[in-house]
Every structure is written in C-alpha cells, then in structure tokens.
Amino acid sequence: MKRLWFIVVFLLGTLPAVAHGDELDVTEIIYEHTGDAYSWPLFSWGDREVSLPLPLIVRSADGVWQCFLSSELPCRGFAIAGEGEEYAGKVVELTPDGPVRPLDLSITRNVLSLLMSSALLVLLVLLCARWYRRHDVLKEAPSGIAALLEPLIVWVEDEIVKDAIGPDYKRYSPYLLTAFFFILLNNLLGILPFFPGGANLTGNIAVTLVLALCTFLATNLFGNRHYWKETLWPDVPVFLKAPLPLMPLIEIVGLFTKPFSLMIRLFANIFAGHAMLIGLLCVIFVTAKMGAVINGSMMAVSVLLGVFMDCLEVLVAFIQAYVFTMLSAVFIGASRQTNH
C-alpha cells in the first residue's frame, strides 16, 4: 500500500511535466524505476523532487580516480548522458572525441541498497548467532531475533539443503543459507516503496549473475569423480559419445545453462514484478486525459490490481528465494552424488 502511495505521489509530481509534454512514456518510467540511478529519489514537493545524492567513483581516461557527489554533476568533465544519447542515464566523461564511458564504480542506488541490505542481513544473522551463544539452547526457547530466524533456517536446512545434498550437506549449508536470506531480504526490501527499500536489486542481472556464478563454482569446484565421469563420459550408448562427443558436449553446455537459468529466472521474476506494478499504476496517468469517469474507474481498477500485485510480490519474494536455493542445492547435490 505504501508503495502505491509513493508511486502515486511521485507520479503526481511528474504529472505537470507530462501534461504539457505530449505523451506519457510508460516504458521510460518503468525503466527508470527498475533500473539503476546515481541518486535516490525520496519524495516530491510540488515541482521539486527531493533525492538523496550518492557518491560517484569514476576513473577518468587519464587514469585518475575521481570521487564526488551526484548532486555536483556536471563537474570535472563528467556528466550524465541525456535521453537519446549514447550511454543514456550513465555518467560519461566529456572528451574532445565525444562522451566516453569511464570505469564506473559509483555507489549507485543499487549499490547503496546492496550495502544497506547486506549490513542488515549480517546484523540480523549475527544477532541471532549471538543469542545462541549467550543462551543455553537446551534450556531456553529462542526469543526475539532468534525466534524469527530459527524456523526459516531450520526449514531451509532440513527441507532444502539436507534433502537435496545428502550426508555432506554441512559444507554447503552456509552458502545456501546466505544465498536464501540474501535473496529473500533484497526481494522484500525491493517491495518496500520508500527509502531504504525500493531498489530493484534482485531484479538486476549483475546481482543474479554473481549469485548464479557462486552456485556454478560451488557445483563444479567440489564435484566428485562420479560427477565428472557422468559429465564427460555419460552412461549412454557408445556411438553417442565417440567418435563425435555428442552427449559430453550437451552435458558441458548443461553445466553452464543450469546456473544461467538460475540467473535469468530470479532476474526476470523480480524485474517483471516491479515492471508490472509500475505499469498498472501508470494506467491512472495514461487515462488522465480521457475524462473523469474513465480515469476514476481505471484508478480503482489499477489500485485494486496494484494491491493484488503487491501481495503476489511478497509471495514471489519467498518463492524465488526458495527456488534459487533449492535448485542450487539440487545442482550441488548432483555433483556430490556417489551413485545413481
């Protein structure tokens, strides 16, 4: 609900601009909200948009690292490329040869969100661990943060990790638990419409790429002999693997498609959720010119559907964290299997 109001308020802020512009560019709004930015819009006040400026860390063409706030832009030969230009919306260095994209390690909205959510995650889990250190687990039922996290941890470990990996699950459970809680927390924070939430972190391909890469490494670095034998010399009729190594080829491609599917699934689900929600709310502003009756009824439809989508998003936040963790566990489990 709060997300709705945030967006409504935000879009009302942009409305005057839209009103004497010609058409409302819904695509642009969606990309703006789901993408990254160099500042964090907090709220609008009349025509004025109040946003949190974020630090930029860029390396210019001459190899010098520069650090400044996004509110200072354009400065020191840097500027944000405008609409329709190359690298639109990104920081570019203005050189005589035209705009050049510098090495950009800025603390963008997504990076700040990542830092905050990670700090929160570490804090939560360490507080939970501290509870266990300070209390006699045999005499006391968990309370506070431990009572909140314990059921989830037990569920992930018992239902996902232990089932999929088997006897040596203990080695992998820290990674899978970290991945689960990281994805879950960021999904939920993404649904939160106001600062410090609202960034579309798990709907960003860079984030899901790193997560999928971790699963890929966990699967293939510790794969046992049986796993590699199954991959390179699978149990199929000989003509399928020699002289043309058809099956091994397919298996090797499969090594990469599995984490690739993890990456795309998480990204697409979260991105689509955000995009749909914003799209639904844009209906209000798209129909603004069509008269009060249509606009009013569409507003009701849009808000109702928006509420429904928000509830769905909470569900999706859990499901996607669960699916990513479970599939990772299954892939790792396959690499640790000793026989069929």
Add this chain to the structure above:
Amino acid sequence: MSLLLPETGLLFWMVLVFAIVFFILAKWGFPVITGMIDRRSEHIEQALRDAKEAQERLAALEQEHRDMLEQTRREQARMVKEASDARSQLLSDARADAEKEAATLIAKAREAIAAEKEAALADARREIALLGVSVAEKILRDKLSDADVQKALLDRLSDEALRNTDNS
C-alpha cells in the same frame, strides 16, 4: 537498454559485498546457529530415547511387581490349602484313632462282660448244684433213713452223674 548487460560497477560491488557477507555469515553466523539447533534436536532425541527407556523399565518393573504379587498369592493359596489339608488329615487321623480306641474298648468291655457272665453263670451253676445237692441231701436224709435205700440211690446217682459228665 542494457537490461541484460551487467554493469561493471554493480558487478564489482556485488562480488565484493557478497563475498564479505558470505565470509562473515559462514564463519560467525550460520554454523553457530545450525550447530546449536542440531545440538538441541540431538538433545531432544536423546531425551525421547531416555523417556522411552524409562517407560520400558517402568513397565518391566510393574510386570515384575505383578508377577511377585501373583506368586505370593499362589503361595498363600498353597499354604492355606496345605493347612486345611493338614487339619483335615489330623482330624480324620484323630477320628480314626478314636474309633479304633473305641472299638478296642468296646471289644474289651464285651470280653469282660462275657467273662463276668461266664463267671456269674458258673457261680450260679455251682450255687444251684450246691442248692440241689443240699435239697437232695435233705430229701435223701428223710427218704434214706435206712441203709439199703441209701445205697441203691447212691449207685444210681453216681451212674447218672457219670453219664452226665461223659455226655458233656
């Protein structure tokens, strides 16, 4: 739009931050929690096993107790039966002894009575004989005033007597 192209900056930060988060959580976070949870579930399992064992032991004890009670009852019944047997045995023995005693007593009494009777009869017979003799004497004394008659009678009498003794 570079939707599917990861940005270098975010990629860099994500690798760095996720590595740090993973390191911290894998070292001081999750293993502590899962270890404690495992410890607790082991403890609960152990407690359940203990409880089951205790219950079994209790059941065995109860069974033993019941067996002992049963045995005691049987023993008691046996003892009561033995006592009653002994009593009846004793009684019957006593009765038999008494009967035997009585029988001997009666027999002795009968014998004594018979002997008495015999003796009485013998006495009576002797009295009667003496009486007879004295009566006869008196009669004879009257009748046998003379010697001849006396003599003839004596002879006859003695003959008769002799005959009598022979016959008897």
